[in-house]
Amino acid sequence: MTVLFDRPPEAARPVREVAGYPQTWRRTPRAPLVRRPLTLSETTGPLEPARRLRPLGGELAGAGERRAIGQAIRLRLRIxxxxxxxxxxxxxxMWQANAAGRYVHPNDDDHAPLDPNFYGAARLVADADGRIEIRTVKPGAYPVPTRDGWWRPPHVHFSVFGRVWLARLVTQMYFPGEPLNAQDRILNAVADPEARERLIARLVPPTGDPYDELVYEHRIVVRGREATPPQP
Amino acid sequence: MIPTPEQTLGPFFLPRFVDADANDLTQLEGRRARGEPIEIHGVVTEEGGAPLENLIVEIWQADAAGIFRHPLDPRHREADPDFLGWGRAATDREGRYLFRTIRPGAPAGRAPHINLMLMYSGLMRILKTALFFEDGPGNDADPVLRCVPPERRGLLVARREAPGRYRFDIRLRGEGETPFFDD
Structure with missing residues (x-):
């Protein structure tokens, strides 16, 4: 079996230096990146990182007196x-801000309040069908402290391990219909509008049960495809 | 299908995601990996030389016999069962990272090496590089190292500070910039 790694089109990847995002200009390499032949080293990768990393459950919203503040939502992901x-x-x-737009992180000194019932992180292993489900609250937007000021729209961060080194992915998921999406400098660093659309989750039509959460579905595509089906 | 676009890790990757022993590849669930334990350490800086704190470094490498623990490696059934080949570290306030690992053997057609991946706020895409050893062997013939312009190859070679201890500094941009790969 071999795995093919089609290069993603440039327009479907973020530009690396972003106007109004100063850190990108101090940290993005200046020299052209080096193209290399792919050997076993790049086309294999860690299959069991979970043996080094402790799990963190997918129930973030809580219930009863421990219920986090905010709109409870269910994220259905497929990898x-x-x-x-x-x-x-x-x-x-997965990690995200709380409903007020604040992270439980020493780097976040925003004035928005923490929620004692919300930590905002999960670490899960996808099932046989590549699926993961997380019950959380919808994250709030928050301002980015730069000179010309801009706001991040509500978003959820994901770090995904595929089956090979080149499939490793760090990305963010956005919500449909958010007015801040159109101005976000990180989302819009991806030039192709169809590629940006693939970063936005889909709202599943609500059921009639008032106790059900709103459900968002999202597909994440990691790099690589098998050239031949695996042998039994 | 086209892969999901990358987005930056941002500044809020949780310290909790960097588990206490995630940077120690020399043991797995209490059992020691085969081979020579080594330490790889260094400082990660941005343009102007300022150290970067809480930057995430991940590594992937072959075991002491040069075998990758993955079914695509034809020799994977002989891979060391107590060596995962993967680890994660975060830089401290001074920009320092540290891995305890096993000296990798030479995979077929390659010099001994360790793959590194960097994720951080301001990096719109993951940065990928590779580390080679000052005391080689086979660096001159490595097909990946040979893709790097000759005058920059030395930047991918870790310096031997003491037996089993190597230093590999990473400069993201500017003078002495580390070569990175685009795959």
Missing amino acids: VDQGGVPVAGALVE
Whole structure:
């Protein structure tokens, strides 16, 4: 079996230096990146990182007296490769701001309040069908402290391990219909509008049950596809 | 299908995601990996030389026999069962990272090396590089190292400070900039 790594089109990747995002100009390499032949080293990768990393459950919203403040939502994620094959066992890390737009992180000195009932992180392993489900609250928007000031729209961060080194992905998921999406410098660093659309989750039509949360579905495609089906 | 676009890690990747022993590849669930334990350490800086705190470094490498623990490696059934080949570290306030690992053997057609990946606020895409050893062997013939312009190859070679201890500084931009790969 071999795995093919089609290069993603440039317009479907973020530009690396972003106007109004000063850190990108101090940290992005100046020299052209080096193209290399792919050997086993790049086309294999860690399959069991979860043996080094402790799990963190997907129930973030809580219940009763421990219920986090904010709109409870359910995120249904599916991790597939470029051939559409589910990545069973994919390790996924997720983190987000609370409903007020504040992270539980020493780097976040925003004035928005912390919520004692919300930590805002999960680490899960996808099932045989590449699926993961997280019950959380919808994150708030927050201002980015730069000179000309801009706001991040509500978003959720994901770190995903595929089956090979080149499939490793760090990305963010956005919500449909958010007015701040159109101005976000990180989302709009991806030039192709169709590629940006693939970063936005889909709202599933609500059920009639008032106790159900709003459900968002989202597909994450990691790099690589099998050239031949795996042998039994 | 086209892969989901990358987005920056941002400044809020939780310290909790960097588990206490995630940078120690020399043991797995209490059992020691085969081979020579080594330490790889260094400082990560941005343009102007300022150290970067809480930057995430991940590594992937072959075991002491040069085998990758992955079914695509034809020799994977002989891979060391007590070596995962993967680890994660975060830089401290002075920009320092540290891995305890096993000296990798030479995979077929390659010099001994360790793959590194950097994730951080301001990095719109993951940065990928590779580390080679000052005391080689086979660096001159490595097909990946040979893709790097000759005058920059030395920047991918870790310096031997003491037996089993190597220093590999990473400069993201500017003078002495580390070569990075685009795959």
